[in-house]
Amino acid sequence: MKFFTYKGYPLVRKDKELYFGNMYDEYVVWMQILETEKQQNMEVASKIKIYLMRTDEKLNPMEAIVKTGERESLYDALDLAKAWLDRAERETA
Numbered sequence: 861m862k863f864f865t866y867k868g869y870p871l872v873r874k875d876k877e878l879y880f881g882n883m884y885d886e887y888v889v890w891m892q893i894l895e896t897e898k899q900q901n902m903e904v905a906s907k908i909k910i911y912l913m914r915t916d917e918k919l920n921p922m923e924a925i926v927k928t929g930e931r932e933s934l935y936d937a938l939d940l941a942k943a944w945l946d947r948a949e950r951e952t953a
Contacts, residue, residue, distance in 0.1 A: 866880070866938055867942050869881050869942065869945060870882060876892060876893040876894075877890065877891065877892055878891040878893075880941045880942075880945070881945050883915055884915070886914060886915060886948065887913065887915065887926070887945060887948040887952075888915050888945075889911065889912055889913070889941035889945060890910075890911045890913055891909065891937055891941065892908065892909045893905045893908055893934075894907040904933075905933065905934045905937075906932055907930065907932060908931050908932075908933075908934060908936075909929075909930050910928065910929040910941055910944075911925050911928050912927040912928075912944045912948065913925050913926065926948075
């Protein structure tokens, strides 16, 4: 199955949740759209909670969370998520 990618990582969205990264890697980023605002007849994310998580299925979800952050735009959230994934990849290599 092919996924949409952004800056080299798969990006999957379902409703107000996004997953960014490869699920077979050690880390993935989970994002929740907490608030939206209307801009030019379109709903745009205005508050996004970001979680860097380990993909180890043996961990409970609270133990899997390594970092959290919050951003006011989807682009800013994705840029932070990419930086986290790149850094995690370098540290585990």
